[in-house]
Amino acid sequence: MNTRTLIAVFGLSIVVGCQSKEIFYWDDYSGTLYALKKSPDDKTLKSHKEMLVKIITGAGNKGMKIPPGVHAEYGYLLLKEGKEAEGMGYLDNELTMYPESRVLIIRLKDEYARGKK
Numbered sequence: 001m002n003t004r005t006l007i008a009v010f011g012l013s014i015v016v017g018c019q020s021k022e023i024f025y026w027d028d029y030s031g032t033l034y035a036l037k038k039s040p041d042d043k044t045l046k047s048h049k050e051m052l053v054k055i056i057t058g059a060g061n062k063g064m065k066i067p068p069g070v071h072a073e074y075g076y077l078l079l080k081e082g083k084e085a086e087g088m089g090y091l092d093n094e095l096t097m098y099p100e101s102r103v104l105i106i107r108l109k110d111e112y113a114r115g116k117k
Contacts, residue, residue, distance in 0.1 A: 024067040025059035027051060049077055068098045072105060079112050087112075 032048040052074040059066045075090030088109070095105045 023065055025055055025062050025064035026067060027055055027058065029055060029067070029070075045077075049074065052077075066097065068101065069094070071097065072101060072108065076108055079108075084112075 029051055032044070032051040036044040036048045038044075052070055055070050056066055056074065071090045071094035075087045075094065078087030078090060081087075091105050091108060094101050
């Protein structure tokens with residue numbers, strides 16, 4: 001092999017080797033979360049909730065996974081709105097998908113139960 005071929009093969013292997021495939025479907029999660037933290041109002045909350053739903057429903061269509069915490073965050077927001085059955089369902093979905101979130105989910109459920117009393 002000549003030098004040009006070696007350089008081309010080496011360069012191509014670096015480019016191919018450095019590419020990473022996204023595992024999780026985030027869409028614009030960080031953008032809507034930032035907007036909500038910067039200006040917490042009904043409009044930004046609604047936008048962020050819509051993004052969470054879009055991630056939950058769209059991940060499978062993109063052949064990607066729902067990121068850890070998305071079900072839990074959406075479920076918690078639903079609980080804060082008083083939608084107990086739906087919110088608990090999303091917390092349970094989080095626990096099913098990510099068993100390592102058990103401590104967090106139990107704390108969220110306990111916090112919600114204490115707030116109801």
